[in-house]
Structure formats: C-alpha cells, structure tokens
Amino acid sequence: MKIKDELKAAVISLSENDQNFESLALEVFKFQADQNPVYKAYLKNLGVKPSKVSHLEKIPCLPISFFKSHSVISGKAAIQHTFESSGTTGELSSKHYISDLPFYEYLSAKTFEAFYGPLTDYHILALLPNYLERNNSSLVYMVQSFIYKSFSTKSGFYLNNIEALAKKLELLVNQKNTKKKVLLLGVTFALLDLIEQHAPNIKFPENLLIMETGGMKGKRKELLREEVHELLTADLKVEKIHSEYGMTELLSQAYSKGDGWFKPSATMKILLREVNDPFSYLPSFKIGSKTAAKRNYRKTGGINVIDLANIDSCSFIETQDLGNFSEDYQEFKVLGRFDNSDVRGCNLMTI
Structure with missing residues (x-):
C-alpha cells in the first residue's frame, strides 16, 4: 500500500522535537481511522468524525486493553510475527500483530x-x-x-x-x-x-x-x-x-538515564489525561497557558502515548500507567498504574 510506505518513510525521517510530528500524526490518524476496523468502530461509537480532527490533542486514544480483546490491525499486509505480553494466569494477554519486522x-x-x-x-x-x-x-x-x-x-x-x-x-x-x-x-x-x-x-x-x-x-x-x-x-x-x-x-x-525520568524517542509523544476523565488532558505548554502548565507540571495523570511507529496497528494508545511531567515537559516519570484496570472508554465498543 503506497500511502503506508510513504507514512513509514516520513516516520523514519523524524528527528528529536521535529516540527512535523503533529502534521504526520494527523496523517497517520486519518489513515488508521479508515484502514483499522477496530479503531474505526471505536471512533464511530465516540461520535468522532476523522475529517473534523485538526489538532493532535483531539485525536482519541484507543484503550490499551483492546490489544487483548481485538485484533488491532491497520491495512491488509501479511502478519510476519505476533508479539504477546506475559499476562498472569487466567488473564488474557495483549497481542501486537507485526507486518514489518x-x-x-x-x-x-x-x-x-x-x-x-x-x-x-x-x-x-x-x-x-x-x-x-x-x-x-x-x-x-x-x-x-x-x-x-x-x-x-x-x-x-x-x-x-x-x-x-x-x-x-x-x-x-x-x-x-x-x-x-x-x-x-x-x-x-x-x-x-x-x-x-x-x-x-x-x-x-x-x-x-x-x-x-x-x-x-x-x-x-x-x-x-x-x-x-x-x-x-x-x-x-x-x-x-x-x-x-x-x-x-x-x-x-x-x-x-537516571532518576526515573524518561525521554521519548523522536517517534513518540506523551500526553497526560485527567485521571477521572479519559478525554481531557492536563495542561501543558501546548494545551492551555504557560502559567497553567507551570502550576500543573507535577500533577498526576494517565499516560497516553502517540507512537507513530505503530502504523500497522494503532498509533494512539491510552495506557493504564500513571505519570507526571518534568518542569520543562521534555521528560516524564511513571508513578504506577490505575487501581481499576478497566478503562472507561472500553464499554463504548460493541463490535
């Protein structure tokens, strides 16, 4: 698929703090909203029209538990390998289907x-x-x-x-x-x-x-x-x-590189959502005023990951991890996990 190859070439060329990250993320979103049946159904149940999404923070993130209950695949490329989480006894494991090792x-x-x-x-x-x-x-x-x-x-x-x-x-x-x-x-x-x-x-x-x-x-x-x-x-x-x-x-x-502060790769962006509202983000330098961001950088939120390497699956993931930002918003810390592993967005899926 030509569009997928073009997206992958653009992802490979990304550099740290690349100004093209948002525009590329929006391109990947529109591709996956059309070519990923699970994500497409999720967006429909949310009432989100992909053509109306014009900002990074407006892209809905798929609850990570869908990798346990559904085959999260974008496009029709042959599957080369399946990564699987360890899980615990009696628990479903996550499966990530890889078509481009x-x-x-x-x-x-x-x-x-x-x-x-x-x-x-x-x-x-x-x-x-x-x-x-x-x-x-x-x-x-x-x-x-x-x-x-x-x-x-x-x-x-x-x-x-x-x-x-x-x-x-x-x-x-x-x-x-x-x-x-x-x-x-x-x-x-x-x-x-x-x-x-x-x-x-x-x-x-x-x-x-x-x-x-x-x-x-x-x-x-x-x-x-x-x-x-x-x-x-x-x-x-x-x-x-x-x-x-x-x-x-x-x-x-x-x-x-120490003290538990993580820096994302060039193909990854971290956003923090409100603990009690999966569709609202905590303030950051890009969302809201810088003054609000300064006051809230240590506030705990749920970690959402935009992973542009996930072109063949879903690049917009709502994890079950909790975290906060460093003062300059360049790094994040993982503080633990949600006590309740059922993410509220999951009950919107009926497929």
Missing part, C-alpha cells in the same frame, strides 16, 4: 543509538529470564537485534544462570585494547537476584551501564523505582541506573 528493528536501533551511541560500542548482556521463557516477547526480539548489531562475541542472553553472568562480568573487567562499554540490561527482579547472590564477590567493569526494564513479575515484592535504583547503585558501584519504557503494544521506546 525490519521497520521495527531499524527504528528501535535508531532510537537506542540516538540516546547512547552506536551499538557497536557495546558488549550487551541481557538478563531477561521471564521474557526468554516465551518466544514472542517484543523486548527479547529487540535486544536480540541489538546483540546482532553489536558485533560482539561477548554479548548474549542469560536465562537463570546468574553465576555465568557474574563470570562474564568479571571477564570483561580484564578486557584489553578495547573501548567497548558493557550494557547490562535486565528485568528488575533478576538484577536484584544478581546483587544478592554475587555482588559482594564481583569486580564490575568500570564502563558498566545498568539498564532495568521494570517488573517483578510476581517473583518479589513490588518496590518503588527509587528503592530499586538505590539498591542497585549501591551494590553495582554505578552512579545511575538507566531504564527503558516500552511495552508489547508499542514499537517505540523511551529511555531514562
């Missing part, structure tokens, strides 16, 4: 390198046990593509063998004639297991970068991100813990 691989690598430099500068050690136990994790797929692009024979995945990871870290302490950095990327509970079992006895590389992907996955008591980072920085001898914000339903990522 090279597009995802290219954008995810471009995003990482925009934040951290070339992948070839890293040895990548991935401690993702619960994700590796599934063969359809978007995170594992992304990290696997990063490992290939790192061109490092020392990069690799670790399931439950934390001892082997500890030995690899010690080996990398003694690496000679290389300027490669070490990226240890892990799910939170596994990183905590590492420090409890081996941290006192390990010598860590000086150029070690720790990145947590969040989540205890029922393995441990849930902790605040600040608590986790305090434990990890103390035992892993690093100043900051980096973080990645992504999910099955999104193809773009946001990264934090």
Whole structure:
C-alpha cells in the first residue's frame, strides 16, 4: 500500500522535537481511522468524525486493553510475527500483530543509538529470564537485534544462570585494547537476584551501564523505582541506573538515564489525561497557558502515548500507567498504574 510506505518513510525521517510530528500524526490518524476496523468502530461509537480532527490533542486514544480483546490491525499486509505480553494466569494477554519486522528493528536501533551511541560500542548482556521463557516477547526480539548489531562475541542472553553472568562480568573487567562499554540490561527482579547472590564477590567493569526494564513479575515484592535504583547503585558501584519504557503494544521506546525520568524517542509523544476523565488532558505548554502548565507540571495523570511507529496497528494508545511531567515537559516519570484496570472508554465498543 503506497500511502503506508510513504507514512513509514516520513516516520523514519523524524528527528528529536521535529516540527512535523503533529502534521504526520494527523496523517497517520486519518489513515488508521479508515484502514483499522477496530479503531474505526471505536471512533464511530465516540461520535468522532476523522475529517473534523485538526489538532493532535483531539485525536482519541484507543484503550490499551483492546490489544487483548481485538485484533488491532491497520491495512491488509501479511502478519510476519505476533508479539504477546506475559499476562498472569487466567488473564488474557495483549497481542501486537507485526507486518514489518525490519521497520521495527531499524527504528528501535535508531532510537537506542540516538540516546547512547552506536551499538557497536557495546558488549550487551541481557538478563531477561521471564521474557526468554516465551518466544514472542517484543523486548527479547529487540535486544536480540541489538546483540546482532553489536558485533560482539561477548554479548548474549542469560536465562537463570546468574553465576555465568557474574563470570562474564568479571571477564570483561580484564578486557584489553578495547573501548567497548558493557550494557547490562535486565528485568528488575533478576538484577536484584544478581546483587544478592554475587555482588559482594564481583569486580564490575568500570564502563558498566545498568539498564532495568521494570517488573517483578510476581517473583518479589513490588518496590518503588527509587528503592530499586538505590539498591542497585549501591551494590553495582554505578552512579545511575538507566531504564527503558516500552511495552508489547508499542514499537517505540523511551529511555531514562537516571532518576526515573524518561525521554521519548523522536517517534513518540506523551500526553497526560485527567485521571477521572479519559478525554481531557492536563495542561501543558501546548494545551492551555504557560502559567497553567507551570502550576500543573507535577500533577498526576494517565499516560497516553502517540507512537507513530505503530502504523500497522494503532498509533494512539491510552495506557493504564500513571505519570507526571518534568518542569520543562521534555521528560516524564511513571508513578504506577490505575487501581481499576478497566478503562472507561472500553464499554463504548460493541463490535
């Protein structure tokens, strides 16, 4: 489909704070409003006429739970792969149907390198046990593509063998004639297991970068991100813990270089909706006055994500995460999740 290819080319060309983001988002919206049956029906039930939507903030966001109950697909391209969330026992998992894996691989690598430099500068050690136990994790797929692009024979995945990871870290302490950095990327509970079992006895590389992907996955008591980072920085001898914000339903990522403040990629924009009204946004520099924005930047709201990489599914997602903005509105923090996981907009769907 020619229009989809043109949209993808435009998304690839986006740069940070690109002035074309809004106009491109509106183009993607009109495409998906026509070519995505689920989103089209949702808009109809809301009484929204796509031709009347002329501003970014007026684009309705689809509740993320639709990825559990419906096939959210735009266009008729063949499905190459399905990313699936882990979920819990008895709970439906989210499914994200992917028809262009090279597009995802290219954008995810471009995003990482925009934040951290070339992948070839890293040895990548991935401690993702619960994700590796599934063969359809978007995170594992992304990290696997990063490992290939790192061109490092020392990069690799670790399931439950934390001892082997500890030995690899010690080996990398003694690496000679290389300027490669070490990226240890892990799910939170596994990183905590590492420090409890081996941290006192390990010598860590000086150029070690720790990145947590969040989540205890029922393995441990849930902790605040600040608590986790305090434990990890103390035992892993690093100043900051980096973080990645992504999910099955999104193809773009946001990264934090410390203190839990995330910066979205060039293909992603974050908006915060009122907690009790999914169709109203909190003030920001673009919505309302700058004075109102200054007063409200720390106010908590529901996180809506505009992900222009999601051209083949839906780019406008109402998540179940809560967050707030930094004072300059360039970064956001994830504070938790809604207690009630049923998003009110869902009951508008009858298809």
